[in-house]
Amino acid sequence: STIATYPLDLARARLAVVQGVQGPGAFFSMLRKITVDGKGGLYRGITPTLAGMIPYAGLAFSTNEALRNLCVTRVNGGGE
Numbered sequence: 001s002t003i004a005t006y007p008l009d010l011a012r013a014r015l016a017v018v019q020g021v022q023g024p025g026a027f028f029s030m031l032r033k034i035t036v037d038g039k040g041g042l043y044r045g046i047t048p049t050l051a052g053m054i055p056y057a058g059l060a061f062s063t064n065e066a067l068r069n070l071c072v073t074r075v076n077g078g079g080e
Contacts, residue, residue: 002053007042 014033034041 002049003043003046006046006049010042010045 037044
């Protein structure tokens with residue numbers, strides 16, 4: 001999902017930095033930026049974003065698995 005939405009997030013961040021651009025001007029500003037940077041410019045900087053997500057995803061999955069196992073153990077009696 002990050003790969004699909006990264007260009008939109010990049011566009012949002014660039015428009016937040018550009019001051020005084022509103023309405024259709026914002027669209028044309030982004031279109032000009034894409035023309036200058038090319039299609040690869042849409043994904044410039046995605047490597048650090050993905051590198052930061054890997055530990056987050058690993059922690060989320062391991063926490064989910066640990067809590068699921070804890071709940072299953074408590075529901076099934078867990079030998080107590």
